[in-house]
Amino acid sequence: MKVLGIGCGRRNGNSEILLKHALKACEEDGFEVQLVRLHDWYIKPCTGCELCTKLGRDPEVKAGLKEKHCMYPWDADDYKQLTDMVKEADGLIFAAPAYHLMPPGILTVMLNRCHCVGLSNGAKFGKEERRVCASIGVGGSDWTSLFMPIINFVGSEMLGSQMHLVDQMKLHRTPAVGMVLCNQAALDRATQLGHNVAFELKKTEGPIEYHGEEGICPVCHNDLVVIRNGRCACAICDYEGDPIIEDGKIKAIKWDGGIEITRWSPKGAEHHDAEQLATVKLEKTGYIFTEEQKKAMEEGRKIWGKYLEPVMPTRK
Numbered sequence: 323m324k325v326l327g328i329g330c331g332r333r334n335g336n337s338e339i340l341l342k343h344a345l346k347a348c349e350e351d352g353f354e355v356q357l358v359r360l361h362d363w364y365i366k367p368c369t370g371c372e373l374c375t376k377l378g379r380d381p382e383v384k385a386g387l388k389e390k391h392c393m394y395p396w397d398a399d400d401y402k403q404l405t406d407m408v409k410e411a412d413g414l415i416f417a418a419p420a421y422h423l424m425p426p427g428i429l430t431v432m433l434n435r436c437h438c439v440g441l442s443n444g445a446k447f448g449k450e451e452r453r454v455c456a457s458i459g460v461g462g463s464d465w466t467s468l469f470m471p472i473i474n475f476v477g478s479e480m481l482g483s484q485m486h487l488v489d490q491m492k493l494h495r496t497p498a499v500g501m502v503l504c505n506q507a508a509l510d511r512a513t514q515l516g517h518n519v520a521f522e523l524k525k526t527e528g529p530i531e532y533h534g535e536e537g538i539c540p541v542c543h544n545d546l547v548v549i550r551n552g553r554c555a556c557a558i559c560d561y562e563g564d565p566i567i568e569d570g571k572i573k574a575i576k577w578d579g580g581i582e583i584t585r586w587s588p589k590g591a592e593h594h595d596a597e598q599l600a601t602v603k604l605e606k607t608g609y610i611f612t613e614e615q616k617k618a619m620e621e622g623r624k625i626w627g628k629y630l631e632p633v634m635p636t637r638k
């Protein structure tokens with residue numbers, strides 16, 4: 323069984339050192355381990371052409387008999403090799419620094435391209451067996467509000483839209499390259515994270531359990547909540563609940579019953595499809611527009627297609 327570590331920080335940087343500690347623990351527990359440093363890989367950004375969305379409607383693709391495709395040829399960049407490794411892996415550990423409150427863009431570039439192979443849009447992605455992910459995040463300060471939720475979301479999407487997070491660790495106030503080596507507690511925590519991944523992968527039955535610190539959301543264990551129609555919703559899972567207010571302060575959230583209504587459930591996928599297709603039909607051949615929609619788009623394109631040419635870069 324394999325555990326793949328995907329890092330997007332500096333060479334020998336803090337997140338990479340923690341990732342290596344976690345991978346070493348997996349290796350000691352009998353797993354084959356691999357490390358990818360995303361900066362070494364050339365991944366073109368998704369253009370939003372939606373070829374893969376159309377192909378996702380193909381019953382053969384849905385059944386996993388045929389692969390979804392991207393408008394980029396598979397040899398245009400390193401994407402195919404990377405996703406083949408992801409599909410082969412039983413466990414995925416992501417490690418990222420905080421850049422402007424978030425993980426670096428290179429991680430979301432990879433995530434966006436996953437649209438063309440992932441389960442979002444109906445195709446199987448990787449093995450049928452039990453698969454899990456874990457996340458490591460390092461910030462120079464404590465400006466990190468968005469990064470763990472996003473890293474965890476990437477992990478779940480890479481597992482085929484399944485929330486199978488088994489652990490996460492977040493480290494603040496570690497700005498200089500490699501200075502995490504002075505923090506034995508953090509190194510030990512990363513080692514424990516690796517053992518937790520291995521432990522969950524070795525289990526052959528029972529639910530996948532989470533070993534990290536509890537967050538506000540009981541599903542993804544993140545703390546990022548949005549307020550919608552006067553209710554709270556986990557920004558990652560879309561799980562809804564009501565705030566419990568005492569002395570004018572939010573003390574907790576009383577979550578609705580049943581996690582089968584989150585983004586990661588079949589019901590959540592149905593809801594996503596219904597939302598996306600509320601205004602237009604989508605078939606294997608592409609979007610099917612009404613006559614009224616076709617007319618409005620044709621006329622609008624004549625005007626807006628010609629308005630304001632984008633400035634092109636001059637560098638050769």
Ligand SMILES: Cc1cc2nc3c(=O)[nH]c(=O)nc-3n(C[C@H](O)[C@H](O)[C@H](O)COP(=O)(O)O)c2cc1C
Pocket residue numbers: 330331332334335336337338418419420421422423424460461462463464465466495496497498499500
């Ligand atoms: C472009 C850039 C933006 C950054 N933004 C943040 C930030 O928003 N919050 C934070 O805590 N640290 C921020 N940092 C600091 C890094 O997270 C920190 O140096 C971290 O140790 C880098 O991890 P690494 O050694 O694994 O690359 C930023 C660093 C860079 C280069």
